[in-house]
Amino acid sequence: MGEEELHQLIGGCIRKERGSQKMLYKAFYGFSMGICLRYANNRDEAAEVMNQGFFKVFTRIETYDTSRPFKAWLGRIMMNVSIDYYRANLKMAYAEDLDKAENMSNDELPDQKLNYEDLLAMVQKLPNAYRTVFNLYAIDGYTHEEIGELLNISSGTSKSNLHKARQKLKQMILEADGKSNNSNYNKGMDYSPSVAISKTDLHGAFFRKNI
């Protein structure tokens, strides 16, 4: 999409023209979904988060500075709504995962070609708190201090969560490698596909984290 066409669409969005809104939505659907999918548990959640992001875009489009890249502005909004969506869960600790993560080996990463879907599936399998920190640090390039401010956690917690995220991803990659070798992909994998929650865990987390 050319700059001129983009500006025309933005102008239409400012005038609340539904046609322009849809065209902009379609034009940046893939880009936005790519961000939201990294932070979400699955595609449905990602679509919901993305729509919240586009809602902000459409309602605040007047504030967009046209001298700056639209994609950067849009991407920042998508990232923020993703963080907001899962913010309630971000402070939670996952005690059941810690032991497994600590016992990871330091094996070399297998020289295996993983495609987008494989990598996305692995990231989505991380607990919310780990996934968010990993996304922000490893992919979006934030520092631990910045992440701490964004998520209202300490930089130490950010480092810890990043470490655990990496450990889990390594484990998944190894498992994937094992699967490809043995056609037994998920053997031995015992992580939760999303955040495991129980009453007792919640209470424990609340008391430990004082939230």
Add this chain to the structure above:
Amino acid sequence: MDNEKDEELDKLFRRGLEDPVNETAFRETDWDAMEQMLDKSKKRSAIVYWLPIIGSAAALVLIFLGYLFLKPDVVKPGKKDQIAVTHPAKPADNGKTGDQTKSNTGTSGEPARQAADSSKQQTAQNAVTPSAHHGRGPNSRSFLSLSSGKDRRHATGNTSIKPDNEQPVIANNIAHNKAAPGISNDKTLPVTTDDNGNQKGNVIANNNTKTNDKAQLGTADSKTQLGTADANANKTENIAANTKAPAASDKPVTTNGKTTLGIAEVNANKPGIAPNNVIKSAGSKKTGNRPVFALGVIASSDFNGVNSAFQQTRIGGNFGATFSVTFAKKWTISTGATYDIKPYLTNFDNYHTAYKFPTQPSSVNADCRMLDIPININYQVYHQRANSVTVGTGLSSYFMLREDYQFNYADSYATGPAHYTVINKNRNILSVLNLDVTYTHQINSKFGVTVQPYTKVPLSNVGYSQVKLQSTGVALGINWNINASSKPK
């Protein structure tokens, strides 16, 4: 070493995820959901747009009503109160008296019509003179001083005749002037006097003739009757006599044997009494309608539950301020704002959301913080000394400030979100019915304490979760009657 491996891992994911080769395909259903969000926001923004307008209009109405009811009750000598002193008139003008009377009647509404001949003129003189001579009680004096006001009404009908003795003419007109403050519906009805000098009810305009008992009492629909005197000096003297006697007494009506006196007599009766009485009665009447404005603070504790499932209630608390206007003897309108803390527990079946939970929670713990803005009307059913009981009803609007939802799962290992927080998103305008009973104990004229059991019945679903949230509790408060002591003089 580890750092290098970590960086390698990060790079692997960054390269793979940062710029996906095959972007996710567009789904029309996602856009449909997007459109729904946009449409919903339009409706909401329309409501939000109207809110300040409606609020401003309500405030203006309140201010206007407040001005109407709170403006000082100063009894100004209006035109109807104007009673003039004698206008010196030459005898040569007497022939025109009738005309003058007519014109004055038209302008002042006074019963000034009188037959225009010299005998009538004499009648007027006679009518005046006795009251001037005999009716000099304290009341009549005060009446005279009243009637001498600059802007008081001139009773030219009779007073256009200059008495020979130069004494102030106090005649029918004066009497009428006195009655005027209490008379809102002046009607001029002619009264004739019969041969015996007794006034009869309207011979001329018969149907409208009434005796002036009402006028004497200063009531609202009193009718004043004009004395149309026959050309008979004796008769007029009789009238004068009639006039005189009442002037000295407090009795509002003086009868003359057979017949009831015309209004002229009645009014002449009142000079000393009526002004004060009328003003007082007007004042006291205003006091009865005078609204009482009250500010209050309340704090309450209540049980909150969904769909009347009070076995799952949680106890919440509220505090805030109220403002009320007692606009009639027993009726009060109240509003205000309270900050409500409403925790509740409900089955997940009552929780409504578009989000599809991977595993359905069994129940939801909610903690809602909101502003409750009620508008209620209350009726006083009991009042004795310092204690009163009112019953009230009205509607509340909930402005959700923060909604925290915690999802409870039956299976300890179930997966799904644990929390969801919504901040400052939902408003439910006039969606809750208030029912309350308020006991008030007045400590003094200004302050009172209240105990108010209440219940709030949802008329529609409220909040993000769209639940029928019901509350029942008791509020304690202190009321301050702002204008309790400002009584009219």
